[in-house]
Every structure is written in structure tokens, then in C-alpha cells.
Amino acid sequence: MPVSVGSICQISVPIASKAQGHFGTNKSMSRWRQRSTVIRCYNRRAEGRVRAGKNYYDLLGVSVESNAQEIKEAYRKLQKKYHPDIAGQEGHEHTLMLNEAYKVLMKEDLRRQYDASIDQMRVRNGTTYSGLAYSAWKGPLRPQALFVDENACIGCGQCVHHACNTFIMDEALACARVKVQYGDDEQKIEVSVESCPVNCIHWVDREELPALEFLIQPQPKEGYGIFGGGWERPANVFMAAKSFTKKLKQQDAMEHHQTRTTREEETPAQAEARANASRKLEEERLSRIWNWMKEIFSSNMLSRD
Amino acid sequence: MAEPAYTVASDSETTGEEKSSSAFPEIAIGIDVGTSKCSVAVWNGSEVELLKNTRNQKMMRSYVTFKDDIPSGGVSNQLSHEHEMLSGAAIFNMKRLIGRVDTDPVVHSSKSLPFLVQTLDIGVRPFIAALVNNVWRSTTPEEVLAIFLVELKAMAEVQLKRAIRNVVLTIPVSFSRFQVTRIERACAMAGLHVLRLMPEPTAVALLYAQQQQQDVHENIGGGSEKIALIFNMGAGYCDVAVTATAGGVSQIKALAGSTIGGEDILQNMMHHLLPDSEILFSNHGINEIKSMGLLRVATQDAIYKLSSQNSVQIDVDLGNELKICKVVDREEFEEVNRKVFEKCESLIIQCLHDAKVETKDVTDIIAVGGCSYIPKIRNLVMSICKRQELYKGMNPLEAAVCGAALEGAVASGISDPFGSLDLLTIQVTPLAIGIRVEENNFVPIIPRNTTMPTRKELAFTTVRDNQTEVLIVVYEGEGEKVGKNHLLGYIKIMGIPPAPKGVPEINVCMDIDASNVLRVLAGVVLPGSRHPAIPVMEVRMPTVDDGHGWCAEALDRTYGSALDLVTVQKKI
Secondary structure: OHHHHHHHHHHHHHHHHHHHHHOOOOHHHHHHHHHHHHHHHOOHHHHHHHOOOOOHHHHHOOOOOOOHHHHHHHHHHHHHHHOHHHHOOOHHHHHHHHHHHHHHHHOHHHHHHHHHHHHHHHHHHOOOOOOOOOOEEOOOOOOEEEEEOOOOOOOOOHHHHHOOOOEEEEOOOOEEEEOEEOOOOHHHHHHHHHHOOOOOEEEEEHHHHHHHHHHHOOEEOOOOOOOOOOEEOOOOHHHHHHHHHHHHHHHHHHHHHHOOOOOOOOOHHHHHHHHHHHHHHHHHHHOOOOHHHHHHHHHHHHHHO | OOOOOOOOOOOOOOOOOOOOOOOOOOOOEEEEEOOOEEEEEEEOOOOEEEOOOOOOOOOEEOEEEOHHHOOEEOOOOOOOOHHHHOOOOEEEOHHHHOOOOOOOHHHHHHHHOOOEEEOOOOOOOOEEEEEEOOEEEEEOHHHHHHHHHHHHHHHHHHHHOOOOOEEEEEEOOOOOHHHHHHHHHHHHHOOOEEEEEEEHHHHHHHHHHHHHHHHHHHOOOOOOOEEEEEEEEOOOOEEEEEEEEEOOEEEEEEEEEEOOOHHHHHHHHHHHHOOOHHHHHOOOOHHHHHHHHHHHHHHHHHHHHHOOOOEEEEEEEOOOOOEEEEEEEHHHHHHHOHHHHHHHHHHHHHHHHHHOOOHHHOOEEEEEOHHHHOHHHHHHHHHHOOOOOOOOOOOOOOHHHHHHHHHHHHHOOOOOOOOOOOOEEEOEOOOOEEEEEOOOEEEEEEOOOOEOOEEEEEEEEEOOOOOOOEEEEEEEOOOOEHHHOEEEEEEEEOOOOOOOOOOOEEEEEEEEOOOOOEEEEEEEEOOOOOOOOOOOEEEEEOOOOOOHHHHHHHHHHHHOOOOOEEEOOOOO
8 A cells, every 4th residue: 555655664764774874884784684674664565665765766867757768768877877887886785776766667557656655755754834843842832943954964963962852863864953842951952052063053933943844854856857966955944944934925825815725714623633643743753763752742742732 | 636737716606796996907808608619808998809819719619638637728729630629538518517417408418429428317416527548537617617717818818918817707698506606616716706797698788789889979869779689599508688778788678598509409410410329429439439529520510511501411431330421401400400499489589578579679680609600590580570681790709708808898997088888788687586485386586587786575484383493495597396496505594483373574685786696685573573583694695516406305305394484475
């Protein structure tokens, strides 16, 4: 079932990369661990397809609408760059992914299945803006919130070291992120902000936070990308957030103007259910690394709304 | 056995890929060791150049004579007469014998060769010996090949004025991984490091890709994808490949291969001319060897002539009042070898089918190898593909070695300012690799014609309650029962936590890298856990290194089905 594939594969990625980090000294061993942990996580049928955690279209640098010819050309071009005959043994892992992507996208039925599975993934990934922030709050809402500009973050882990209840490392992207606003006491947070060597931790207005946190997430790039640019995010997230909120407001105004949309007819109970659901998904996504944080989560869940 | 004339530089058959790290990478030379002839080529900086021996030959006979106790091969040695090679002192056709056990029909058909091939028919190595001063001196195909390679190496070193270490060798498609290790072994004995082993038609495909690339450079445009069918038939093997080529990348779509070749055609003809020849020559007396040699040479001559003329007169005195005087015409020749040609046809059809290519989509048909001169072969290749002519841009005897030399340059990291080396072959696995499950069934994990490098895995489980041990037996081949396939090795997993049958999940993962190294990993995972219950096993295969038939039987006898596995239902 594509639905389960989509949701579950997200879990597997951070775990896998974490394992890689821990056992990085022994390449093949870590490779196995990565594989074996992943195996348990999801439907076996989907195994090969979502293993990489990377969109096959991005991997090959082709658009979702591209035809077989374009895929073939892109595949060959990339093979010429990454095939172990040319790139040496380092190209092995990448070529494996290219081969897998090529195999799936060249077979009509497999491609259809895969397309269905990434559609699900995209929704979960938060490509659609929910208007809710990703980070949770501990204690009462405050006017200011913490935000890590992941473009600037070098992944040094200082902030996590000083305020481990507030920041986490995203192992897959190798950068820090705010998980719980005010998860630690103010002094700790102060130290962690100070300790950042690149000053990428910002105090922002609470209202700006959802847009910023949404935009800083790497989005799978559609269209004719060059390989490597498969994931993108705005270079200046603050500017992007401004124009993004402006656009949203305009859209809202339009909707107001024309018809009363279903969204506005949503009852408070529905809204809460929706918020809870998205919170739950969020939780699930990192629950394996963050099992111990669950209590904090649940205690804070309602305080957000 | 006398002291070998070569030194064993490396005994480790399975040394890993070591890309030379020096600033000036050594260009690997390409070697095509054919069943009957051999050639060496190298990228000289601007093009592929075939090396010639001191007698100005590009194609050298593949044999080693053991006359006077000092072996000498066809590279340097000058035969005073063709019959000298057939006196019993020379070993040839080693490519057909290497890595085969004495139950193999190919070994049996080699019994009518002038040197001694003895079999016990129990699945051990055949006894192979050369007649030296009236003594049958035993040797092995690996040794013969190594001696030959030492000569080739010396010849190349003199001409290129540098030490040669890295080589790209061509091998038949139908070679099992066990046979491949034997080739690697022979290379190691000769002090050569195998950078790549290329199935012969894929080497041809690479040469084709380069030629297409050059055509594109010369006249702008027309750089679209081209599909070629490559048919390669030499003295020992017949291989077919379908390749899709564009922009210098040759993407192999499918491979098919079999152990039929010119040698079979020759033996069929010998049998036709002298029906009881096998019985007559079976005891390998000096006189019989001589007669056999005479018959062989006469038949070979006749076959060559039949390629250009419609009938041939065979007139040979075999001694012992045995004379053959016969006119053979082409039709008769084709009828005698009907089975061989039928097999060729079925290989081509199978390969096209596996590649999912229609004959109308094939751009070029390339026929190479010694047998491609036989009119019947050319006709059958053309008629299957519904074409009037074959691709003309290649020398049928040199195509494979040229491709190997190109691959040698590419894999050594050489680039060419004019883009002549802007090439790549994307290989596929010629045979399926899988493991044994309950009741001797074979479950492929990596199917045939899978693009390399590749990594696949399947989950298996136990068949008995509280089964704490399983034996993962890895095979290669196409048979549905393991008995028909080649044993590559086994992994015994012990210490599986006791659990009802079907509960522990045994994951078997296979990884083949671009240099065709196979690693098999096996791990046990219990439900509810995300980590392997016991340390994962990783084994490079093949590990079995003697008469593999025996080993499989011994495994079966000792363990039977007690350590069996079954596939988890949710098979892909």
C-alpha cells in the first residue's frame, strides 16, 4: 500500500543515517546496519524504492513528467560521472541508487507505483503549508521564538550540547533545528545561542515562525534540475518568509473575497483535530530517536493551540 | 612435478580492487585469450594498438608445449609444423577446460584432443597431461594459462618499455564465477592484476560505442540511441549481447552465452569423416595421437575452405592403413553441424527476448569471432534480425581485444583530449545468483541481466521451531533446482535465538560491484527488534575452491534439510 510506504520511509531515513554515523568506521558493517534497520521499518515491497530517501526524479535530475528518452539520457550522463569505472570505488553506492532509480522509472508499472508513493511522501513532508510551526512549545506561548537558519548552520552541535532539550541535530541534513521552544531554561538557551560559531540561531517573532520553519525545510525540486540541486531552499529564508506570508495573505484575501472556503467553516474542534494529527505525524517521524522526549511532547501538545 | 618456470606473485585470489594511486596511472592492457588464438592491445595515447610478437603476428596461437621440460607458449615459440602442436606435447584449448570438473560434457569432448584428458566422472578436476619424452607430465589449465600469460606479459613489457601489472581480460559470457576465479588465479600466478574481466561481447560493445561516438563527432547530429546485436563465436564459446549505445555509453541490455564453438564444429566434422574416431583414439598411443593430429589438421583446413568455396576435397592418410578420401560440400557441413547452428539461433532469440528488443529496432548487427566467417553463421544471424548485411566497421578477430584495451584505459582513469575515451560500459550479470531453500529449490536474489553494480536482498525464515542454525548455500545459474547450478559458497548462521518456525527473519543481501566482486551478507532479525540479533556475516564469494560438485554433495549429505530455509511469503 503506497500510503504506508510514504509515511514510514521518512522514519527510516534519519535512523539509517544515524547508524551510518555511529558505525562509520566499518563501511560494510554500517551499510548492513543501515539496511537491516530499514528493513524492519516498512513494507518489504517498497524496500528498494524508498531506501535512498531521495526522490528518484531528483536523483536523475529529471522532471516528474519526463519521458523515457529523457530519463535514459539523464541516467547515462550521470553514469558517466559516477560509475565506479570512472569515479572509482566511491561511486559504488551512488551508482546503486542510480540503477535502482532507472529501473523503477523505466518500467511503467513500477513508475506508476512509485509516483503514487512519492505523492504521499510530499504531503507528509510538509510541501503543503499547514500554517503551523514545526517546533513545539514548552510552557506558555511567548512573543519571541528561536529559529535556526539551516542554510548557515555548520552542524557543529554546540547548541545541542548546551541546550539539549531545545535543539536537535538533524543527522540527515547535518544541521541543528529547534525542536522545543524554551525546552531548557533561559540561561542555557542564552549560552547555546552565544556559542553558535556562525550566529545562525535567531530570535524571531512568533508569527513569523511557521513560515520560516516551513521554508527552511529542503523541498524536492521539480522541473529540470541539475543533479545535486535535487533539494532546495531559499538562500535567504527571512526574505523568502516575508514574501511568502505576503502571498499567503493575498491568497486569503482572494478566497475571502470570492467564496467562503471550507477552511473557514472549520469548527474549532476540527481545527484542533487537524493540529493534533499533524503533531502526531511529526512526533512519529522522530519518535525513534526521541523516545525520551515523548513526555515533554504530550505535556506541550495542547498548550500550542 | 618440475619446478614451475614462473613465480607465483600473489596467492590471494580475491585481492580487492586497488586503483593505482600514483600520479601517472598505469594503463591496463587488454588481453583476449581465445580458445585458439590470443591477442594483446593497449591504448597508446591516441588509439588502440595491437601488439605484435617477434614474428610480427598480432594473433598468437594459445598453447603451451612442454617439450624438453621447459614450457614455451605460442607467443614466442615457432612451430616447425602444425603437427608439432598435435604431438601431445602441447596443451591448448585451456579456456575450455579451466574451472571445469570431470563430469562436465565439455571436458569429455576434450578427450579426443592429442594431449591427455582423463576423467573419473566423480566431480573432481580432470587429469591433464602433456607428452614429454614419452612421459605424461601432468599440469593444470591454470598453470598452462599462467605460463602463456607470462609470455604475453614479457612481450608487452619489452614493447611498451614498462612493467605491466594491470590487465583487462575478456571472458565468455557463460563462465561461472568459479571459472572466473580460476582465470584470476592464473593471472595472479603470472604476476598480473585483473582490473576488469569483461564478457567478450561487451568488449565489442564498447568498441562499437567508441566508433559511434567518433561518427557523431565527425558529422554533427545523429547522436541518437543505437541498438546493436553482438554475436561473438570463437573456437570455444558462443556469446550474444544486446547493447543500447548513446553518447559513448554502452548499456548492455542482455547477455546470453553457451559453450559451443568452432571446436564443436571441428569435432562434429572429424566424427563425420571418421565415425569411430573417439574409440580409435581413446587410448592415446603415440601412433593414434599422430593420426588424430593429421585428421584434425585436415578437417580444420576443410572447414576454412568451406567458408569460401562450396565443396572441398579431403584427402588424408592417417597411417595404419587408414585413409580418408572424401568430398564434402557446404550443405553436408551444415547438416552435420545443425545442432550447433540451432543453438546459436536460440541464443540470439533468447538474448533479444531478454533485452525486450524487437528486431526492427536493432540498428546494427555485429558478428565477430573466428566462426563469424562461416557463411551459415552469418546467414542465420542476418535472417533472425531480418537484415541483408552485417556491420562492417570491425575486424572480427580484433574487436574484443580492442574493446578490452579501451576498457583498460577507461578503468585506469585515462582521459583523452579528443574525447575518444569518453566511454563507459554498463554491464549486467550474465547469470542469476541466489540461494538454496527447502527441497533443493533455487531462489534467485540477483536475477540474470541485472545492471551492475547492484545490491539486492530477500528475506528468508526458518522451517522448524527453535531452529538455531541455518545454512545459506549460494548458487549461480539458471536451473530451478540447485543441482543444475554452480555452488559458490555457503554461510552458516549459528545462535539464532529460539523462536517458532517462520518467526526469525534471515535477510540475505547480495552486492556486486563494478569489478564484479560478489559479497553476500546474512543477518538475523527478530520481530520487534531493529538490530540484528547476532553479528551479521559478510562473505566474499566464491569461497568454494575445489571440485564444487563434491562440495555440494557433501553439504547435502552432512546437513540434509536440517538447516533449511524458506522464503518469506511476501516475495517481491
